[in-house]
Amino acid sequence: MRRAALAGLLLAGAPLAGVWGHGINGHVHVTGWAAEAQPAGSALAALFADPLLKNTVLIAAAFPDSGYAVDHPYGEAAHWEPFTEAHVAFVRDTYGPDYASVEAQQQVAFLIGTACHGLQDELFDSLFLLQIREKDGRGQEEADPGTDAFLQVDGHLRFFPEVWLPAEALVQVFAARGIEVSTNTMERGLRLVSSVVINGREHTAPIHDAQYRPLLPWASTHYVDPTVPGSIAAEIPATAAYQRALWARLHGEFPVADLVVHGWPGARRLRSVRADTVDSWISLVFGAGVTKGSLNDATVRLLDPQGAPVPVTVQGTRWGGSPTDSSRLVILRPTVDLLPDTTYTVRLEPGVTLIDGTTLEVPWETTFQTPCADPEAAGCADEAPPAFPPPPPPDAGVEVDQGAPDGALPDAGPTDAGSPDAGRPDAAAADGSLADLGGVTDGGADAAAPVAGVGGGADGCASTGGPSGGFGWAALLLAGLSGRRRRRARGAPGRPR
Numbered sequence: 001m002r003r004a005a006l007a008g009l010l011l012a013g014a015p016l017a018g019v020w021g022h023g024i025n026g027h028v029h030v031t032g033w034a035a036e037a038q039p040a041g042s043a044l045a046a047l048f049a050d051p052l053l054k055n056t057v058l059i060a061a062a063f064p065d066s067g068y069a070v071d072h073p074y075g076e077a078a079h080w081e082p083f084t085e086a087h088v089a090f091v092r093d094t095y096g097p098d099y100a101s102v103e104a105q106q107q108v109a110f111l112i113g114t115a116c117h118g119l120q121d122e123l124f125d126s127l128f129l130l131q132i133r134e135k136d137g138r139g140q141e142e143a144d145p146g147t148d149a150f151l152q153v154d155g156h157l158r159f160f161p162e163v164w165l166p167a168e169a170l171v172q173v174f175a176a177r178g179i180e181v182s183t184n185t186m187e188r189g190l191r192l193v194s195s196v197v198i199n200g201r202e203h204t205a206p207i208h209d210a211q212y213r214p215l216l217p218w219a220s221t222h223y224v225d226p227t228v229p230g231s232i233a234a235e236i237p238a239t240a241a242y243q244r245a246l247w248a249r250l251h252g253e254f255p256v257a258d259l260v261v262h263g264w265p266g267a268r269r270l271r272s273v274r275a276d277t278v279d280s281w282i283s284l285v286f287g288a289g290v291t292k293g294s295l296n297d298a299t300v301r302l303l304d305p306q307g308a309p310v311p312v313t314v315q316g317t318r319w320g321g322s323p324t325d326s327s328r329l330v331i332l333r334p335t336v337d338l339l340p341d342t343t344y345t346v347r348l349e350p351g352v353t354l355i356d357g358t359t360l361e362v363p364w365e366t367t368f369q370t371p372c373a374d375p376e377a378a379g380c381a382d383e384a385p386p387a388f389p390p391p392p393p394p395d396a397g398v399e400v401d402q403g404a405p406d407g408a409l410p411d412a413g414p415t416d417a418g419s420p421d422a423g424r425p426d427a428a429a430a431d432g433s434l435a436d437l438g439g440v441t442d443g444g445a446d447a448a449a450p451v452a453g454v455g456g457g458a459d460g461c462a463s464t465g466g467p468s469g470g471f472g473w474a475a476l477l478l479a480g481l482s483g484r485r486r487r488r489a490r491g492a493p494g495r496p497r
């Protein structure tokens with residue numbers, strides 16, 4: 001599909017809007033900004049300083065939604081921690097513990113990017129979307145395409161990765177999760193995402209911006225606000241912390257005591273003491289999947305300065321209805337107003353359980369402060385939030401940018417790196433050309449097996465096979481891409497519409 005044809009389809013009213021979830025360019029960029037935020041001198045900073053591996057983590061951040069593009073359940077599965085857990089086990093067993101080869105490092109980078117996408121969807125959907133509902137009276141239909149369009153129109157986008165995926169390895173990881181998928185299907189899905197969303201953004205963004213900015217006056221100005229939980233900007237430090245947790249898990253060094261890797265309000269003051277607004281919610285981000293059933297009033301508590309419990313509603317991720325489903329966050333929703341300028345404690349009690357069965361054995365706690373009744377009073381001001389977009393690190397080196405002569409990477413296709421140098425910029429011609437969908441063929445042999453369940457539970461998000469034969473735009477626009485919303489709506493009784 002050529003850009004002009006894509007634009008023609010969109011201008012003709014093809015129903016592309018609202019079908020991509022948390023915008024894919026948003027996923028790519030939050031993941032990239034988080035990668036650049038790793039501490040200088042750290043192993044992760046060194047990993048992402050390599051343009052090849054930077055490209056790998058960026059394109060991997062687009063990968064989970066590629067399943068929707070071809071209406072195959074591998075995409076939904078790739079969003080959740082049960083897949084990530086299997087992915088970690090595969091990469092650790094196959095390439096660990098030192099990950100010395102380029103091939104091993106590509107596997108690590110792809111795992112991290114894929115997992116970051118799932119975390120970001122959980123944060124965006126469970127926190128930011130509910131704020132949009134409260135402030136703008138809108139939801140996913142507007143916010144998903146809207147935020148990606150705002151990022152483009154507001155001039156924040158600078159990562160445009162080339163297509164690459166460790167297809168053979170992924171086939172094995174999906175098989176471990178009971179999902180049969182071919183390398184061709186995954187390649188086709190990712191190329192569609194690349195062509196339509198990443199390389200087609202200049203055509204889609206102005207249309208979506210004009211359509212959704214008037215409907216989202218609060219969201220269109222706060223998606224870049226680092227102080228708003230779940231916003232695009234706020235996802236960056238959470239994603240960076242999750243990347244470090246994944247790195248630790250790949251090295252077998254992630255004790256359950258380190259489970260909480262980020263949280264809101266963190267070091268800042270809570271945004272409101274009033275129980276009737278999302279602004280009073282407190283949330284913690286986990287570095288590994290926790291069973292939703294283990295997050296309850298007994299294991300997650302809010303305590304006042306005297307240690308007395310404050311009544312809260314405890315909830316995990318927004319999607320999935322089974323106690324065995326996984327969650328990478330927990331939200332405490334006070335059901336009574338809190339006191340201003342007061343220090344509260346959030347406490348996790350033994351019994352919080354990871355999806356691998358590991359259980360928190362000692363209490364974990366953190367504190368936060370509520371806002372002052374008079375925010376202007378002495379000592380009540382918060383520090384200035386970090387800048388958005390984050391400036392690139394001074395030693396970032398070559399940016400991965402479509403068409404940049406020095407940064408262009410070869411389109412390595414769906415194969416695993418066959419040699420340490422396979423896919424490296426100096427190992428093949430790098431023309432930076434757009435992916436040509438016409439060259440992608442349909443394997444046609446993979447049956448779509450039922451998915452084990454959203455988050456690994458049993459509430460079922462099974463789907464039947466993807467489109468057969470050659471790729472068709474009608475199939476993409478009319479069937480495949482609506483899958484995410486349809487599947488996720490199941491087992492989500494709290495869904496607003």
Ligand SMILES: [Zn+2]
Nearest residue numbers: 021064065121
């Ligand atoms: Zn997604």
